[in-house]
Amino acid sequence: MKFNSVFIAYSVIMGFIVGLFSALFLAIINFLIHGIWEILPAYLNAPSYYPLIIGIIGGLGVGWFQRFMGPYPRTMQETLMTYKTTKSVPYRHQLSKNFFAALLVLSFGASLGPEAALSSLLGGLISWVGDRMKLTLAKKQALLELSIGAMLSAIFHAPFAGITTPIEQPDPEDTAKSKWPKIILYGLTTLFGFLGFILVNHLVPKETIFEIRMPKIAWDTTVLWFLLPALLLGLLFGYFFLWLEKWSDLLAQKIGKPIILALIAGILLGLLGMVSPYFLFSGEHSILPLSKDYKLYSSLSLCLLALGKTLLTNLSFAFGWRGGKIFPAIFASATLGFAFVRIFPYTPGLIVGIITAAGVTVILKRPLITAALLLFLLPLQFFPIVLLSCFISAKLDKQIRQRLVKNY
Structure with a gap:
């Protein structure tokens, strides 16, 4: 698929929005975690079994949501599979369910990450944008993959994660000549995603260190x-x-x-x-x-x-x-x-x-x-x-x- 200048502009802007959105979402999650797991127990002088109380409350909340709202948030695999089978990611009455289900799960301490919720939210957002801009199915899918790549790069602090898709999972129609423009486009989208992510983190500081710090390297x-x-x-x-x-x-x-x-x-x-x-x-x-x-x-x-x-x-x-x-x-x-x-x-x-x-x-x-x-x-x-x-x-x-x- 050829990328014209208008679609490149869409991709870059969308990458920036993805970065902003991802950082804001994580900021909200961290704010809720701080309140539930630090401020509230300090205020209540909570007992040692406080995590069990929160786990039970969270379990009842999650169970109620699953029982009456459905299996939310959708995962990254489900989002991509939904698009490939239906050529769209549902967004009417779906974005709010994905959003609030993710807030509930992550803020109550689940041993899970935010990428599932973000991919489902981004999938719905991109389908909404694509419908209004009359993008072709191929370009909507490309925009979805670009955005998920930018999101992964931002939240994992991994700048090259966004360009792996066209290398590892190339389009069968791509040639060696057409692959490089796609890689460059993925790189640009990721770059602007990082810029959006950094901008929000600068305004709303939070602990974002994702690294392993070992003793000084001594080769043996x-x-x-x-x-x-x-x-x-x-x-x-x-x-x-x-x-x-x-x-x-x-x-x-x-x-x-x-x-x-x-x-x-x-x-x-x-x-x-x-x-x-x-x-x-x-x-x-x-x-x-x-x-x-x-x-x-x-x-x-x-x-x-x-x-x-x-x-x-x-x-x-x-x-x-x-x-x-x-x-x-x-x-x-x-x-x-x-x-x-x-x-x-x-x-x-x-x-x-x-x-x-x-x-x-x-x-x-x-x-x-x-x-x-x-x-x-x-x-x-x-x-x-x-x-x-x-x-x-x-x-x-x-x-x-x-x-x-x-x-x-």
Whole structure:
């Protein structure tokens, strides 16, 4: 598809609006979290079981919403699938449901991220804009993909995440000559998305650090013996995450009652929140302090944190607390990496990077976007090996799946 100057202008403006919208949405979520989890308990002199109280209240609220409003917010995959099948993303009476469902889930501490809600809101917004501007179906789809790329780049602080789609998932009609203009357009949209995001963050400051800060890098050749085990551990974590996802869905189908399901998830969230605050929220703001303090915990404690976070994320989603899984998957895989380097402390940042890269690649099935998301999470010196780990993991994952299909 050729992009004329008018569509390029639409894309750039939309990218800027996406950045503004994403930052404002996160600012609202952080304001509510601050009120529910910091101001209110301080004012009430809340007891130690306060997370359980909030989990129960949140579970009842989420359950009521799921029972009477439906499965909201829609996920990124559902938004894209809806567009591909219906050539539009519903927005009448849908935007408010996605918005308020996301506020409810995220502000009450769900171990889920905001990307699901943002993609559904952006999908509806772009369909509304496309209908009024009489854009073709192809251009509406391109605008939707551009906007989601800009959103991912902004909220994950990953400037190159927005240009991975035309590289990893090219249009069959694209040629080598036509691919580069598309990549440049994705890059421009992402750039203006960042500008919009930064503008709001400048006006409404909030903690946006998304990185792992390890001790000063001291290269140790002993680490070479642990590169392959780290990669295999990351792969196993990815498969465990996906298995728990399917198991949680099956369990939710057997119970089948939205209010009971959401209440169970809320109770589990509250109980684990009483054990450690690291179980709460998506992990975006928790990964930095954990990377500084992981030596204060035993390897077993860190393993249990990683596995518990994975269980809570998938159960919460399946039981009605719907949201994004990318942030929690990164947090849990990195935590497993911290557990590994507590036993084998050789160039720890590199080991954590490999385990995280392998695990998230298996979950997302997109090595390039995984590498882009992890680019500034880890020290830049490790990025070439992290990138290589993503592609090796994707290759091994593909071969394993092919063999499984062939044998069964």
